[in-house]
Amino acid sequence: MIKVPAKYQKKGSLIVATDASYAPMEFIDKDGKTVVGMDVDIGHAIGKILGLKLKFENASFDSIIPALQSGKYDVGMSSFSDTKKREEVVDFVTYFSAGTSFYVKAHSDLKVNGLDDLCGKSVAIEKGTTQVDDANAQSKKCTDAGKQAVTLLVFPDQNGANLAIASGRAQAGLADSPVAAWIVKESRNQFKLTGAAYNTVSYGVAVPKGSDLAAPLHEAINQLIKSGEYANILRKWGITQGGLKESKVNDAAE
Template identity: 55%
Template sequence: MRKSLKRPLWLLTVLALAALAALGAAGCGSDDDSSTTSTSAPASTSAGTGAAGAIAVPEAIRSKGKLVVATDPTYAPNEFVDRDGKTIIGMDVDLAKAIGQQLGLDVEVQKATFDAIIPGLAARRYDLGMSSFTDTRERERTVDFVTYFNAGTSFYVRTGGPDITTLEDVCGEKVAVEKGTTQAMDVQRQNRSCDTPADLQVYPDQNGANLAIQSGRADVGMADSPVAAYIVKQSNGQFRLDGEPYGTAPYGIAMPKGSGLEEPVLEAVRAIMRDGTYMRILRQWGVEQGAITDPKINGAIS
């Protein structure tokens, strides 16, 4: 874990505005695309000692001494690229490093497109996926999860754009979402009930969706509630949140099915909740409203 997790507000603002200005720079995708970019970000975590190294992990993991964690760094404040252009930072990264310390393992963060992470886990290219994954029953058929956070979906629009208060209001609108997300599936399902279906625009990453709204190609954006709030906060008044979040569901740390990491990761999450590390990380990234107290293995609610 980094020596100091605190980041001044001006730095977060600079990072977010840079992301909005470069809105197509990073990549994301769909659950059936196995392509990936395995660009490692420097990992500052060192192996834990004493109690931190006491949680048993599978020998294959212990022998290599590290966890390879895949993330798509286009989803601030949960995971995004620092202003050096290569270091991946955010809530999920800091939580991954804290979990690694509890397991007595280094953490190597690798950049991958969102929709390539689950196939990559299934192929055992990564040990964990921490990229704001909603734990769903469909995804549980391919990977195992340990829940650690709750988030819903929020709508955001350009200032002066349409009023969107419920999912039904997207009918007839141009909607920009990231490929492979639950939001994309929500709009597809809603379109079956629309007299005039939404024009669903699916972009390879969240930055592309933001740019579509900023440029007027789309009217409405949808993202996980902490991410949408962050996008709006850092947009200098270009965007506004609309309506209330819907569909609150657990985020899950993803891992290969039957990897033997489920119980160790669950125990590590419980440990960082007990010692205060978990809430400290969430507060430092401004996402404490999503905190949970009872992590579970495969805790999907839908």
């Protein structure tokens, strides 16, 4: 039996923040209100092990970590890449791994084989993601090398970025690899992937820095992995390639 802190046992639930615009990880179902996705399925499976109900609330991605710090939410589960910078203010319990992929309109001649190919191009990205940092850093490299800067269009959610590419406002998009693959798959030949994914990192369940929830979440995820239920959830969403053999706490490489 995994020991759950008394205050959560008493409450019987955890409030989980997620940005439900990032399919197949977290998104709004066809009923227009229910949050579904791989993260949600893993969250509910964790809750079952801990004897807690996980209540998912939709929030803008860049607001989640500050809201964890203020105590508004107990947990953030929204495809967060575990980075050293984020570990300064929250703790992460890893549960998946993903890189970043590029995608463009299906009939585009643009080939993006790496960040270097973005010089002089316009890209659409969701606010608060690591891809925004990547594009800004690359833009500086472009101008330092005497090339044109990257034109960065930042949107409150992933849907806005997709619309910008579809309408021609942006030439390319950057998103986590399983998300980019899903966007292409569900776009009915509107988009295509280009180049290879880069910078594979772990996703982590985020909790306030020093939270006593990290240990039970860590135990629960490893229990899910060992039982085979974790693999079944990944298989359901078609993203088994990102599966972990073991969950870790604060596993950022950089």
